[in-house]
Amino acid sequence: MMDEREILKLVKSGEMTVDDAVHELKTMPFKEIDFAKIDFHRKIRTGAGEVIYGAGKTPLEIVKIIEVMLENGQDKILITRLSKEAFEIIKKDYDIKYYERAKVAIYGELEKPSGLGKIVVATGGTSDIPVAEEAALTAEFLGNEVVRLYDVGVAGLHRLLSHIDELVDASVVIAIAGMEGALASVIGGLVDAPVIAVPTSVGYGASLGGVAALLSMLNSCASGVSVVNIDNGFGAGYLANTINHMEAKR
Incomplete structure (x- = not known):
């Protein structure tokens, strides 16, 4: 065709x-x-x-x-x-x-990266990796270079800060977390790039299958944070691709 x-x-x-x-x-x-x-x-x-x-x-x-x-x-x-x-x-x-x-x-073969910059995919914990990989593979499939930062949640903030260079160089950051979903707010306060928050259904009873993280991310006081639905790694990867190709489109 x-x-x-x-x-x-x-x-x-x-x-x-x-x-x-x-x-x-x-x-x-x-x-x-x-x-x-x-x-x-x-x-x-x-x-x-x-x-x-x-x-x-x-x-x-x-x-x-x-x-x-x-x-x-x-x-x-x-x-x-x-x-x-x-x-x-x-x-x-x-x-x-x-x-x-x-x-x-x-x-088929993955596209050669053609976006403006790099998409960083960060997770709070290792239990969030399945959703993160859905996001990362979607972004790679659509022609983006992806940097994975896994297990950098707020329970050990030094782990995230050790990757500050990758974060500040990103054109888009996808922040994926369950529990209380605080990772997106922290990253939103560190970078000048759009942050796409993905709540996951990881957590104990009162996390309500990801609703607690969803509400935390929706109520983030950090500017520049947008939120997709619970466990929606595909949606986050697709949106990150769109943002990362806006300059190329112009």
Whole structure:
């Protein structure tokens, strides 16, 4: 599948008629199969192709979606929230690389980093790493250089401060923490870059499955902190990518 720039270039060069170009653009938006409508226009609209959310889909449904994506020119595919059992079935049909801790699979090669700078992914503890890896792999898949700073929570603040150079050099910081979620506020007070806070469902009873961290992050007194939903590493990685490519877009 050609993107809109390729089509316009062919029209300009005389290799494609206007009518053929209109037909191509009309047929590009999506393809409907029995259980899904696969969106081929998403990269044109948003800069990134459609991602497969693996949870709730059968392995055979995912195989079919991959097949249709590849037939229509999407040569890199990100699958999130994919179980190991589903991966074992899908890999019989497609050569996908699986990252078990993040429950992420990738078809195709990672893009060469093209963003403005580096995205730092920091976690409060090691229990937050699965969400962090989902964020980091999403950002890498979309063409960003990622620096991982794991287990640098506020219970031992010196661990975070030992990485101050990486933090202040970042163009975006993703701060991931459960418990009381204080890491985002601390980082927000140290850096001049946007901070994307990700609350995780890590913690004891009164953490309420991540709600305590979510509310702490939403109420951060540090300016420049935005918050995504509980355990939403993908959303954080995607948003960080958008921020990190704004200068390149201009």
